[in-house]
Amino acid sequence: MEDTRASPTCVFMTGVTSGQSYFHGIRCVIRRLRLLHSRIPLVVAVPPTEVEHTERELKGYLGANVSLLRWKRIEHDVTHLNMFHAKRWSGTRVLDKLNVLNAPFRRVVWLDADVLLKRNVDHLCALPPNVSFYAVLNHGFEPRTCWTRNGRFADQCRECRHHGLHRDELAASYWVREGVRQQAAGNRSGMAPCTYEYNSGVMVLEPLNRSAFHEQVVNPIRRGKVPSSDGSDQGFLNSLIHGHHLFGQRHEALSSTYNVVHRVQMLRGATWKRLDPAIVHLVGARKPWGDDARRDSISRPSPYFEQEREWLRWCG
Numbered sequence: 001m002e003d004t005r006a007s008p009t010c011v012f013m014t015g016v017t018s019g020q021s022y023f024h025g026i027r028c029v030i031r032r033l034r035l036l037h038s039r040i041p042l043v044v045a046v047p048p049t050e051v052e053h054t055e056r057e058l059k060g061y062l063g064a065n066v067s068l069l070r071w072k073r074i075e076h077d078v079t080h081l082n083m084f085h086a087k088r089w090s091g092t093r094v095l096d097k098l099n100v101l102n103a104p105f106r107r108v109v110w111l112d113a114d115v116l117l118k119r120n121v122d123h124l125c126a127l128p129p130n131v132s133f134y135a136v137l138n139h140g141f142e143p144r145t146c147w148t149r150n151g152r153f154a155d156q157c158r159e160c161r162h163h164g165l166h167r168d169e170l171a172a173s174y175w176v177r178e179g180v181r182q183q184a185a186g187n188r189s190g191m192a193p194c195t196y197e198y199n200s201g202v203m204v205l206e207p208l209n210r211s212a213f214h215e216q217v218v219n220p221i222r223r224g225k226v227p228s229s230d231g232s233d234q235g236f237l238n239s240l241i242h243g244h245h246l247f248g249q250r251h252e253a254l255s256s257t258y259n260v261v262h263r264v265q266m267l268r269g270a271t272w273k274r275l276d277p278a279i280v281h282l283v284g285a286r287k288p289w290g291d292d293a294r295r296d297s298i299s300r301p302s303p304y305f306e307q308e309r310e311w312l313r314w315c316g
Contacts, residue, residue: 008041026113028116036119041065047070074098097200131250133206136198144169145197160192160194163193163194195242198251201259259279266303
């Protein structure tokens with residue numbers, strides 16, 4: 001990866017990790033940053049073999065504080081990796097996103113290409129520097145998911161005590177609400193506090209140097225020493241942070257305002273209003289630039305599709 005640590009100090013970064021259609025998302029990220037008067041440079045990560053194609057896809061968008069960064073593919077044999085639900089991500093490049101941990105900048109604000117920026121978030125670059133990694137706690141159908149040492153997906157959070165939950169988060173949940181009920185009845189006394197997973201869609205981090213990146217990230221993953229609960233970069237990242245202490249204690253939960261899953265608007269309306277999202281994450285296989293989203297935005301006036309409609313208004 002190119003070494004440009006001298007400048008700038010902090011950048012926004014995004015990239016294509018899940019298919020060519022994500023260029024629609026990258027163009028939207030660029031457009032929104034400009035409309036929101038961001039002063040932070042945006043870097044689009046791309047493998048060296050795809051630079052020319054990316055330049056064509058982003059013609060008219062590059063320049064004016066937007067540039068490309070060549071990074072290497074993280075080649076891997078999925079049969080050697082300690083990952084669950086691996087088939088879900090077969091044919092994608094989600095592991096390439098781990099390259100952000102070796103980006104040549106002092107601080108990076110990573111934005112998945114399927115986010116919708118609703119407000120200026122330049123201040124994320126000014127978060128306290130004594131923390132090396134910030135991200136929002138993972139949420140969606142459940143208001144929390146729990147990291148477990150064996151790496152299996154643990155949205156049920158059965159063997160720990162919940163903490164830090166807002167009352168509105170318990171609406172339209174099952175496992176978390178059941179856990180809180182058990183705690184109130186005294187059935188989880190003596191259990192350790194839950195270790196909640198981070199969502200990797202929006203991250204603020206201090207990258208590692210090349211040697212540390214390979215020794216602490218790439219090599220342990222390739223040797224199957226690091227499990228991934230969901231078969232993606234997010235699962236590996238949580239195991240690296242919580243199980244292998246990648247950043248020691250220098251990691252911290254970011255306010256959920258900066259990465260709110262779009263379905264929360266329908267599932268937990270009070271939570272949505274409280275958070276007042278600055279960044280909405282349009283997760284899942286269905287994306288706002290797809291034909292089904294364009295069709296439903298007209299024919300189905302459900303709150304579930306409201307953020308897709310907003311994405312289309314700004315970027316469609």
